[in-house]
Amino acid sequence: MDWVGKSGSPSAPHAEAGARASARREKIASQMAQDAAGEIARLRARADFVEQYSYFLDLLADRPDKRLAAIGKPVAAFLCQVAPLELIEAHGLHPFRLMGGHQAAERLSSPSLPAVMCPMLRSLLGSMMSLDQGPELAGLIMPTMCDWTVKFGSLSELCGLKLPAKLHLMDPPRVKNSPQTSDRWLKETWRLNDFLTAISGRKIGPKELSKAIRVYRQAFMALSDLIDLKRQSKLPQIWFTVITAAFYLDQVQNWTQAARAVWLAVGDQALVGPGSVQTDFKNASAAGVNLGPPDLSGRRNQAKKVFLAGSPIFFPNFKTLLLVEQAGLETVIDDFCSSERLLPGPVAVSDESFYGLMTALSQRYQLGCLCPTFADHYQVVNNITNLFDHPLFQGVIFHVLKGCHLFDLKSLAVEPNVKGLGIKFLRLETDYSREDRDTLLTRLEAFAGTL
Amino acid sequence: MSIRTFRFLSQHVFFLILTFGGRLGVSLGPSLPCLSCPYVVGCGGICYLRFLQSPMGGLGMNWAVLSSGRGLAALAALGLFIALVALLGQSWCGWTCPFGLVQDYAARLRNKLRIREAIFTERTMAFIKTLKYVCFGYLVSTPVLITLGAAHPDLSLPYCAICPVKLIMPLLTGDTTYLNLDFTNPVLLTTSVVLMIFSGLVLVGMFFKTRFFCLLCPMSVLIGLFRPLYLLRVLKRPQACLGCGNCRRVCPADIDKTTPAIDPGSNCNPALVKPVTLSTSGCQGCFNCAQCCATDGSLAIKYGPWAIFNSSRRYAARFLKGRTAFFKALKGPGDRL
Structure with missing residues (x-):
């Protein structure tokens, strides 16, 4: 199925414009491939690279369309984490999260889009435009978590994109902890079930759903063990993000197995002696050599530990993560839906009928979600303050992508609460461009100095 | 076990x-x-x-x-x-x-x-x-x-x-x-x-x-009637709760205090939020809630002044997956109640 709308009559000016657009598309696609390959090469060159990461890097190195075709299952793409993965899996479909982390892709979509807009979505639309032939999708699930996702269909049209599959909008209630809104979300989940039945041609029962829930519980356990490694400073945030970024690019069982392999390989590594993180960078810069990010494995016990919250970070845009490392900070906790909150958590079920399983899934995905789209923000604050009385982190860095109003508002709501508890807080507003690297680094270094 | x-x-x-x-x-x-x-x-x-x-x-x-x-x-x-x-x-x-x-x-x-x-x-x-x-x-x-x-x-x-x-x-x-x-x-x-x-x-x-x-x-x-005398009880720290609803869903007594709302006056300050007891009338002391809670230290089982179990992501992940890890998780990371 085409990701790009076909042009109309082949008149000469149109044909010329079409050829120009095509050339531009190819150029940007090539730039995107280069960016991804460059990031992967830099990651491989890191001193803390272990062979077990290769599986994830290989998945990220593939073009998404080729990668998804290799999975061997029809794919249901979705945008936000509130669409229950277990339900998609139970229908024999592969859940694939649409992500946009390429700065180059933004150049393709920007002329057709508002000036101030979520860079992730702009990049995603650009990525879709850059592909001549997109992946075969059985369906496209769009939980309308923010204004941009509500208008995803219109934005696609603005970009001249023909949606690659039937679009299913989910309407999440913005208020939690109310029986009425929980019921509404449950109805949405049932509606999603109907949609998945229609696109997969497969009506499922409690057995299939139970099995899928078990599979994702295992994945959560693997993820949870990796989170523990990160807390213990054995697994750097950047590798953790690589692992989670590859989650949707293979069958969940394979990913779980590979994550266990990382856990076994990295979990036993002992921390080595202290050193200066910045020294590596300074020496490398002075010598004009790009050594890649520093080896933090030995110095992590010296680095100032931080909690990284806010807008998600997607491959290959690891700018913020690298800058945090460069500033001598170590991320031991994050609350990104692209990272630690990749899965909502294990689903506890007491009623194993189909209705009971659907209710459990619906509640887990709605109530456990920390997305700022919801009215109550106390859970987000809880997530930060709950861990603060442990010597896990010394400050909070709140990452806001320009144009992401929800996280912007959330940062304003969270800041006084966090500061009120005596926790250092830094709001870091950025986008996918590289121009602000130095400014951000200076701010991060100054922040590190206050910890 | x-x-x-x-x-x-x-x-x-x-x-x-x-x-x-x-x-x-x-x-x-x-x-x-x-x-x-x-x-x-x-x-x-x-x-x-x-x-x-x-x-x-x-x-x-x-x-x-x-x-x-x-x-x-x-x-x-x-x-x-x-x-x-x-x-x-x-x-x-x-x-x-x-x-x-x-x-x-x-x-x-x-x-x-x-x-x-x-x-x-x-x-x-x-x-x-x-x-x-x-x-x-x-x-x-x-x-x-x-x-x-x-x-x-x-x-x-x-x-x-x-x-x-x-x-x-x-x-x-x-x-x-x-x-x-x-x-x-x-x-x-x-x-x-x-x-x-x-x-x-x-x-x-x-x-x-x-x-x-x-x-x-x-x-x-x-x-x-003798609730104040209980030595064994389940306590919840509202300021640690992420409100996922796992505890309420597995509670056979449908105790709704499992997801208490935070008092806005507390301004999310842990020092101002007191633990809430879940061992209310109707509680059967099964501790399903504490086992299924995947938030570190949100729920705790206390015996007298001693916390004998703290909820944790690690325990819940293993418990719900079916593997047992009671002794490992007995002293989870959230030992604060």
């Missing part, structure tokens, strides 16, 4: 002791805070409700009996009951009650057959929960009325006469003695009819609703 496995073992051991222990000479006395039915031939202990209704040892005692040695024996039985409640709190219901185990098996059967559990509206649930207070009121007032001559003497042991456990537990051991109507007089006929209807309702109810009878059980009211 997980808490769930411990509980499973405990329930079976107590079921065997309390149902058949008497045949081997085991007797745990008449002060048990669980439904160990004396109408089961060869039971290994007696539910305190039975003793409480007795004219010779409970609320029906007259002054002559009260001032005799029997009065002291009754006080000793009450003291023992209170001590047992203080020791294990409401976990008597979740960990030892033989009829609780029977209900758990009914729920297991329902789950095996993938039949949907009944969901009651808040209003219905509130109504059902008041029925246990009605039962309790009936239980404590009738013996007093008999002593005062205001009720028929055949209503002695008024609650036992209509308690479904009296019919169902003996039936499980093959004893059909109580499966009949008593035509001796209108009072006994009425109570036996009520017994049949009540038992039928409970049999159906416990299949469609987990621990249905516990919603009506007067023992939980009696145990709840």
Whole structure:
């Protein structure tokens, strides 16, 4: 199925414009491939690279369309984490999260889009435009978590994109902890079930759903063990993000197995002696050599530990993560839906009928979600303050992508609460461009100095 | 080994002791805070409700009996009951009650057959929960009325006469003695009819609703009277809760305090938010909530001043996956309550 709308009559000016657009598309696609390959090469060159990461890097190195075709299952793409993965899996479909982390892709979509807009979505639309032939999708699930996702269909049209599959909008209630809104979300989940039945041609029962829930519980356990490694400073945030970024690019069982392999390989590594993180960078810069990010494995016990919250970070845009490392900070906790909150958590079920399983899934995905789209923000604050009385982190860095109003508002709501508890807080507003690297680094270094 | 496995073992051991222990000479006395039915031939202990209704040892005692040695024996039985409640709190219901185990098996059967559990509206649930207070009121007032001559003497042991456990537990051991109507007089006929209807309702109810009878059980009211004395209790730190609803979903008593709202005045400051006890009336002390909570330190099981278990992501991940990690997670990272 085409990701790009076909042009109309082949008149000469149109044909010329079409050829120009095509050339531009190819150029940007090539730039995107280069960016991804460059990031992967830099990651491989890191001193803390272990062979077990290769599986994830290989998945990220593939073009998404080729990668998804290799999975061997029809794919249901979705945008936000509130669409229950277990339900998609139970229908024999592969859940694939649409992500946009390429700065180059933004150049393709920007002329057709508002000036101030979520860079992730702009990049995603650009990525879709850059592909001549997109992946075969059985369906496209769009939980309308923010204004941009509500208008995803219109934005696609603005970009001249023909949606690659039937679009299913989910309407999440913005208020939690109310029986009425929980019921509404449950109805949405049932509606999603109907949609998945229609696109997969497969009506499922409690057995299939139970099995899928078990599979994702295992994945959560693997993820949870990796989170523990990160807390213990054995697994750097950047590798953790690589692992989670590859989650949707293979069958969940394979990913779980590979994550266990990382856990076994990295979990036993002992921390080595202290050193200066910045020294590596300074020496490398002075010598004009790009050594890649520093080896933090030995110095992590010296680095100032931080909690990284806010807008998600997607491959290959690891700018913020690298800058945090460069500033001598170590991320031991994050609350990104692209990272630690990749899965909502294990689903506890007491009623194993189909209705009971659907209710459990619906509640887990709605109530456990920390997305700022919801009215109550106390859970987000809880997530930060709950861990603060442990010597896990010394400050909070709140990452806001320009144009992401929800996280912007959330940062304003969270800041006084966090500061009120005596926790250092830094709001870091950025986008996918590289121009602000130095400014951000200076701010991060100054922040590190206050910890 | 997980808490769930411990509980499973405990329930079976107590079921065997309390149902058949008497045949081997085991007797745990008449002060048990669980439904160990004396109408089961060869039971290994007696539910305190039975003793409480007795004219010779409970609320029906007259002054002559009260001032005799029997009065002291009754006080000793009450003291023992209170001590047992203080020791294990409401976990008597979740960990030892033989009829609780029977209900758990009914729920297991329902789950095996993938039949949907009944969901009651808040209003219905509130109504059902008041029925246990009605039962309790009936239980404590009738013996007093008999002593005062205001009720028929055949209503002695008024609650036992209509308690479904009296019919169902003996039936499980093959004893059909109580499966009949008593035509001796209108009072006994009425109570036996009520017994049949009540038992039928409970049999159906416990299949469609987990621990249905516990919603009506007067023992939980009696145990709840001594709540301030509980050593074993579940506490929640609202400021640690992410509100995912796991705990509420697995609570057989549908306790809604599992997801308490934060007081806005506290401004999310942990110092201003006090832990909330979940060991309220209706709690069965099963600790499903603490085991399923995937937030570090949000729920804790405390025994006296000691936190013996803290909820953690690590434990919940293993527990819900099916692997057991009780000892590993015994002292989870959230040791703060």
